[in-house]
Amino acid sequence: MNNIAPFKNTRxxxxxxxxxxxxxxxxxxxxxAPEAPLSEWFDGLDQWTENSPGxxxxxxxxxxLNHITLDTEEIxxxxxxxxxxxxxxxxxxxxxxxxxxLDLPPLLTGARTIAIEEKxxxxxxxxxxxxxxxxxxxxxxxxxxxxxxxxxIIETPIRSGQSIFHPHGDVIVLGSVGSGSEIIAxxxxxxxxxxxxxxxxxxxxxxxxxIFCRKNEAELLAVDGWYRTADDMEPSSRGGAIQAYxxxxxxxVSALG
Amino acid sequence: xxxxxxxxxxxxxxxxxxxxxxxxxxLAQTGKRVAxxxxxxxxxxxxxxMGAERRVVFDLVNVTQGVxxxxxxxxxxxxxxxLFLLPASQTRDKDALTEEGVAEVIGALxxxxxxxxxxxxxxxxxxxxxxxxxxxxxxxxxxxEVSSVRDSDRIIGxxxxxxxxxERGETVNKHVLVTRFDAARAARGEMLSINDVLExxxxxxxxxxPENQGVLRAxxxxxxxxxxxxxxxxxxxxxxxxxxxxxxxxxxxxPFHRQGLFDRLFGRRAA
Numbered sequence: 001m002n003n004i005a006p007f008k009n010t011r012x013x014x015x016x017x018x019x020x021x022x023x024x025x026x027x028x029x030x031x032x033a034p035e036a037p038l039s040e041w042f043d044g045l046d047q048w049t050e051n052s053p054g055x056x057x058x059x060x061x062x063x064x065l066n067h068i069t070l071d072t073e074e075i076x077x078x079x080x081x082x083x084x085x086x087x088x089x090x091x092x093x094x095x096x097x098x099x100x101x102l103d104l105p106p107l108l109t110g111a112r113t114i115a116i117e118e119k120x121x122x123x124x125x126x127x128x129x130x131x132x133x134x135x136x137x138x139x140x141x142x143x144x145x146x147x148x149x150x151x152x153i154i155e156t157p158i159r160s161g162q163s164i165f166h167p168h169g170d171v172i173v174l175g176s177v178g179s180g181s182e183i184i185a186x187x188x189x190x191x192x193x194x195x196x197x198x199x200x201x202x203x204x205x206x207x208x209x210x211i212f213c214r215k216n217e218a219e220l221l222a223v224d225g226w227y228r229t230a231d232d233m234e235p236s237s238r239g240g241a242i243q244a245y246x247x248x249x250x251x252x253v254s255a256l257g
Numbered sequence: 258x259x260x261x262x263x264x265x266x267x268x269x270x271x272x273x274x275x276x277x278x279x280x281x282x283x284l285a286q287t288g289k290r291v292a293x294x295x296x297x298x299x300x301x302x303x304x305x306x307m308g309a310e311r312r313v314v315f316d317l318v319n320v321t322q323g324v325x326x327x328x329x330x331x332x333x334x335x336x337x338x339x340l341f342l343l344p345a346s347q348t349r350d351k352d353a354l355t356e357e358g359v360a361e362v363i364g365a366l367x368x369x370x371x372x373x374x375x376x377x378x379x380x381x382x383x384x385x386x387x388x389x390x391x392x393x394x395x396x397x398x399x400x401x402e403v404s405s406v407r408d409s410d411r412i413i414g415x416x417x418x419x420x421x422x423x424e425r426g427e428t429v430n431k432h433v434l435v436t437r438f439d440a441a442r443a444a445r446g447e448m449l450s451i452n453d454v455l456e457x458x459x460x461x462x463x464x465x466x467p468e469n470q471g472v473l474r475a476x477x478x479x480x481x482x483x484x485x486x487x488x489x490x491x492x493x494x495x496x497x498x499x500x501x502x503x504x505x506x507x508x509x510x511x512p513f514h515r516q517g518l519f520d521r522l523f524g525r526r527a528a
Contacts (some may be wrong), residue, residue: 157459159414161381175459177402178410196457198518 267408308479321358
């Protein structure tokens with residue numbers, strides 16, 4: 001181990017007036033990577049946003065120009081084209097370009113890729129009851145609370161016909177989940193009662209999500225879009241505590257404890 | 258201020274109307290003022306079960322629309338003078354009921370009666386939701402079989418979200434009434450057990466009504482079973498359930514199945 005010299009407290013003259021604070025913080029942003037030809041790429045983007053309107057609303061977007069060569073004029077056109085579609089570019093990442101001028105967003109370097117399903121500390125928390133979830137989850141939204149880790153805890157049983165939709169984070173149900181109801185979670189699903197309905201984990205594309213329950217009478221278990229119906233489960237996995245997870249695009253249901 | 262009790266189930270044919278009549282009559286016999294309101298507009302039955310079908314002049318729809326006064330539409334029972342019936346209309350459909358009209362009628366009944374029983378139509382649509390809208394308490398009628406239990410679970414979800422009490426952040430007091438319980442079939446494993454039903458619904462039990470020919474006989478003569486055959490096993494179970502609804506803490510006894518000599522010789526046959 002190398003010795004590291006301890007920091008010395010250096011004192012300077014006391015600052016008068018307002019102090020200015022600087023500190024480094026990291027944020028999560030979506031990186032858009034346009035591909036040539038740009039007109040076709042814009043067509044594709046339009047199609048995509050038509051299917052998911054509002055996807056970019058309020059989200060920080062960084063333009064990744066590492067895989068395309070554009071001059072400053074073309075970059076200005078590109079940024080304008082995105083602005084017309086309601087996408088505000090807050091920075092540009094481009095290897096080999098040293099200066100973009102003052103008209104364009106600043107350059108960023110040192111990007112790292114992260115898994116966005118698990119940790120999105122700077123993303124706004126979605127409302128407990130999204131507009132597209134059935135109205136009878138209102139009651140759940142009241143009794144449930146989204147904790148800071150973006151986990152939805154539900155203390156009441158989930159009744160037949162109810163649908164709990166929590167696209168970002170885990171769902172924990174303390175009661176039972178009735179036949180004909182469903183839990184849809186971006187993260188994992190934990191059920192401390194009997195699961196008689198359907199459980200979907202990792203719905204936003206997270207193959208590492210799992211489903212846990214104390215008593216498995218499930219109609220269907222799904223992780224990251226791969227599913228298994230009650231008919232396809234081994235009889236031995238029914239009636240006991242189980243976990244369901246994805247391995248090699250196959251759902252495994254194994255006993256717990 | 259009286260209590261509004263909705264009798265509901267989701268599934269049809271499980272015994273909502275029979276139970277409404279039997280529980281209402283049992284409470285009225287103890288001197289409580291009881292009104293039975295038939296919400297099954299278009300398919301009314303409660304008047305037949307109560308034996309009042311030949312005395313219907315005005316109905317619930319007439320009252321909600323202001324055509325008749327509440328006092329004109331209420332039919333007093335000939336056997337128990339604190340028991341009243343507000344029949345449904347047979348010629349209209351469920352859209353004839355308005356939310357404001359129902360609120361007004363229930364409000365007026367609540368003033369005059371100790372108990373207002375709302376006999377819900379089957380299903381989960383408008384009619385059923387209007388019937389449960391003003392409820393303080395709910396009796397969920399369930400047969401010990403999977404389809405009935407799942408439908409009851411669905412109805413409990415609605416009771417927890419669509420009633421005025423739920424919208425105010427309070428809870429409707431819910432009770433499960435298991436009807437048509439056949440001890441012999443349950444012993445053979447051909448029916449869900451009471452424990453299975455209660456575990457799935459996680460709601461307290463109001464009573465277990467055994468399958469009994471007396472209930473059918475009573476319906477056919479137009480009388481609640483608690484009035485026509487009070488010593489009958491089903492009637493006694495309803496009388497106990499009514500006491501529990503009043504807050505009395507009576508233990509629930511599982512209907513007993515006497516095993517015959519034949520059964521004993523050949524043993525149980527598991528389904």
